[in-house]
Amino acid sequence: MLKIRLKRYGRKKQAIYRIIVIDSRKRRNGRALEEVGFYNPLTNETKLNIPQIEKRINNGAKLSNTVKNLLHNIKNI
Template identity: 65%
Template sequence: MLKIRLKRLGRKKRACYRIIVIDSRHKRDGKAIEELGFYNPLSKQSKVNLNKIQERIANGAQLTNTVKNIINKT
């Protein structure tokens, strides 16, 4: 099953995240199938490619709760 979830980047206590599509059985920072955007919780910036996310959802991918909240804010 494909999931749309966050991949952690950055150094300790200065995290930023990429929104990625990945198989749910792979680890959090594993190789992504596709990158769909990013989210920086420190500056509250986010950039999301909604068209690609809608395509992935139509093909059966599921959103995590955190990604769902980020998309609702944009």
């Protein structure tokens, strides 16, 4: 099963995340199938490729709770 979840980057205590599509059995920072967004919690900057995310959801990918909240916040702005 495919999941859309976060991949951690950045230094210690200065995390930056990429939003990726990956097989659910792979580790958190494993090789992603596709990168569909970016999230910086320190500056609250978010960039999402919403059409690509919706395409993956329609093909059966599941969202992690954090990505679901990010997507919900972007659509309500």
